[in-house]
Amino acid sequence: MANLTDFINNPAVVTQNAKTATYTLIATDAGKHISITTGGIIVPAGVFSIGNAVTIFNNSATSQLINQAAGVTMYLAGNANFTGNRTLAGRGLATILCVASNTFVIGGNGLG
Numbered sequence: 001m002a003n004l005t006d007f008i009n010n011p012a013v014v015t016q017n018a019k020t021a022t023y024t025l026i027a028t029d030a031g032k033h034i035s036i037t038t039g040g041i042i043v044p045a046g047v048f049s050i051g052n053a054v055t056i057f058n059n060s061a062t063s064q065l066i067n068q069a070a071g072v073t074m075y076l077a078g079n080a081n082f083t084g085n086r087t088l089a090g091r092g093l094a095t096i097l098c099v100a101s102n103t104f105v106i107g108g109n110g111l112g
Contacts, residue, residue: 045071048098061090077107
């Protein structure tokens with residue numbers, strides 16, 4: 001089995017940003033994963049560029065909310081007409097991908 005590497009053949013690492021309260025994503029979160037235990041996540045407007053992605057890990061047994069801020073559209077992957085805030089189940093994993101200005105697609109396991 002091949003190992004995952006980056007474009008210069010270094011082992012790929014997705015840096016963790018651990019949070020224990022409500023957290024609003026920031027530009028430097030792109031390419032990282034956020035491990036949240038309480039409070040949920042806010043996806044803000046005017047922060048990310050097309051192609052930026054952030055992975056969210058719910059590091060608790062209880063559901064966490066992933067909320068779109070004012071001015072943000074967040075589509076549920078696989079459902080073109082379903083936008084809005086999402087709930088991430090305990091130990092769930094979701095990735096948020098910026099696809100246009102203030103427009104995101106979110107998908108993952110444990111996402112409702």
